[in-house]
Amino acid sequence: MKLSMMINYSGDFHADVAKVVELEKAGLDVVWVPEAYSFDAVSQMGYLAAKTDTIEIGSAIMNVFSRTATCMAQTAAGLDFVSNGRFILGLGASGPQVIEGFHGVPYEKPMPRIRDYINVCRMTLKREKVVYDGPTVQVPLPEGQGTGMGKPLKIINHPVRDNVPIFWASLMGLSVKATAQHADGWLPIFFDPEKYHDVWGDEIKAGNAERDPELGKLQISAGGMVAIGDDLVGDKANAILDFARPSTALYVGGMGARDKNFYNTIMQKYGYVDEAIAIQDNYLAGEKEKAASLVPAEMLSNTNLVGPAGFVKERLAAYKEAGVTHLSVNAVGADPVSTIEQLKSML
Template sequence: MRLSTSLTYAGDPRAAADEVASWERAGLDIVWVSEAYGFDAPTIMGYLGARTERVQIGSSILPLFSRTPALLAQTAAGLDAVSGGRAILGLGASGPQVIEGWHGVPYDRPVARTREIIEICRAAWRREILQHDGIYQLPLPGGLGKPLKMLTHPVRDRIPIYIAALGESNVRLTAALAEGWLPFLYVPEKAADVWGSALSAGLARRSPDMPPLEVVAGGLLAIGDDVTGLRDLARPLIALYVGGVGARSRNFYHDLVARYGYEAEADKIQELYLAGRKDEAAAAVPAELLERTSLVGTASYVRDRLQAFAESGVTVLNVTPVGDSARLLAQVRELMTA
């Protein structure tokens, strides 16, 4: 497995770049830059490209609805150029609250949009004249637009596209068309039960010219003899996603945790969170879910978790270190190669 981690939404980007340089020296392979409704990710990614030498730099994620497909292609090509071919275009649908509340764009047809954006981006990187007839109309019918191709020459004509997907249709599309898959709240022991059929169906349609699908998953990381209590640090985040990211009737993370076998717990977390009782919602997150979505424990325990993630198909271990990030990344890198 390769090793990755993510930058948080907040903080000083310049100080974060110093950290990423130290993580690179510790053996990090990929750094992911998030974008919700704080700083935009590409600006930070471009700065990281100038401050690092080897690590790949990926967006996790750029929302499908916030940019046109052509702009997504331009952005990825520009990042790939300034980083010397180290960009990863991570895409995802986000959710109705952010897309409609922050961007003011209707949240509709996310899976179909994903497919069309992949097609248009790859055509743009090949410097083909963009003509598309679907949700995205290129050129726009009845107007003054003309078919165009990218002015500049991308460093690569096939920049890797990773998709954040949880639902069956989106996972199936990701397995068929994308270079990588970014699941969230990944439980390796349950992955085959929840996603196995969708992955198999998508992989059956995957072109033989495509590389093997990369699977990026992991969780909180802490290594030591008395660290298991640190798993509780994930409670507020899991409660936020299961309880508050999305409406009561449409929350992908709630549905995922329910599919893992925690249906009653997911309902309780959502009920408490939406009632404003966030601390109680966090307390309701099952201890077993915290354990299975993390790598927190002794070195031998973390080694066992590494094996579980690898055996489930994970190819990129994505961790959130608690403590000295560079030291922990070096430790887990050593465990991965032992």
């Protein structure tokens, strides 16, 4: 199991880079770089590539609406080149608020679009001429559109790797099934290693049944905050877990419309039906602190690694049993380097 972490898109980037450099020495394997509607992730990943030596650098995520499919492939090839084969391409659909509100692009067919992008990226990285006719991507531009001068092309340079790993940040239903079928890896949210089958089990099983064996086993990146200490029980553990309440309430309560919030659906599928409804009601009413207080303590405990070393070892075993290949952690405390070193020794 690899250790990974995600930097904060609204934090102090240069301070985060300095931390990544230190954590790389401590054994951190992967750093994920988000984008949302902040600074672009590509420039930051290129900077990280220059400042590090061994750590893998992944996008989490770049959306498939703001760049063309071949531009995404060029970007993957370019970042893999400057990092000397250390790039992971994390793709996702984002949501209509960002895609339509910030990028001015219709939020249409997100699942088929990601599948098309995966296909085009793999084709491009293999230096095949890009000739592709999918439900959302047609390359070259079809006859009768544009100038008529477009012709099939292949990428000029020889990519460092023709199999850059592609992870898909999917949430529900057919998208999760398609992830298990087509992607190298999966970037879920609110992953409870003992209960995730209640939310995604059927879809993962169905997708794996149709998966090309050449892709290998589906990789999974999941985890949460990590803090290790004999005194981290009861109120002390809860005080750390409480850090996750505002963001959880934001997703469960404020992302999407009242009747179409996938994060809320995930919480309900975990069995927290009343809590999910109450969180959303309070959040949409402007009672954000109240909404955060309603996030179930059990869910926070199950989706993070906070407690004595023995407890954290048990959680690591649960993640391994669930098939997690990349444990994504946020080391909480004054000495994250020591925390990562201790966690690494437990793997």
